[in-house]
Amino acid sequence: MLLITAPSGSGKTTLCQNLMNAEPQVSRVITCTTRSPRANEKQGVDYHFLDKKAFEEGIQNADFLEYAEVYGNHYGTRKKDIFNQLEEGHDVLLNIDVQGAENIRNHAKHDPKLHKSLVTVFLSPPSFGELESRLRNRDTDQKEVILKRLAHAKREIEHWEFFDFLIISGSVKEDLRRLQGIVQSERLKAHRQQLPAAIQNALEN
DSSP states (O other): OEEEEOOTTSSHHHHHHHHHHHOTTEEEOOOEEOSOOOTTOOBTTTBEEOOHHHHHHHHHTTOEEEEEEETTEEEEEEHHHHHHHHHTTOEEEEEOOHHHHHHHHHHHTTOHHHHHHOEEEEEEOSOHHHHHHHHHHHOOSOHHHHHHHHHHHHHHHTTGGGSSEEEEOOOHHHHHHHHHHHHHHHHTSGGGOOOOHHHHHHHHO
């Protein structure tokens, strides 16, 4: 499972989509949120959009592997949305914030299967000036919200050392190339593979 975290506006959504286009075997986990959909977002494609009551019921029923409140809205990842895909043998991609990443890492300490599969990547903007420019160019948030996002980004970036990999965002192509390199190297690790049956049989005989 590939977990990607970045401050809002760093380009992680675009990077995740480009990875799925380039690597068809990668399947994104669709997370849940109580915030309203943006103009170009679709239910069940970008997020599972839930009302507050449904989200709170999910918490009470222990449906979420992790959940958090961000900018006054709730976000969470349901257990079934991750483990069903892992059981089917997919390379699972999860786009999540720092708080959610920390919760999943803590959970993985007590879940051998999740611990074995988990790979974490932090995508950092090249500068705060660039991050602010990207947030303003999105034209989806008011000035006050942008300032909150920038302050939150500073706190998130302080956690970069807790991740397995760090990508300093450059061009769209550069970011994708680096992320593909991580994916391909992780696939080649011995504990993620099996010897061909013919070799395994020869070793056993």
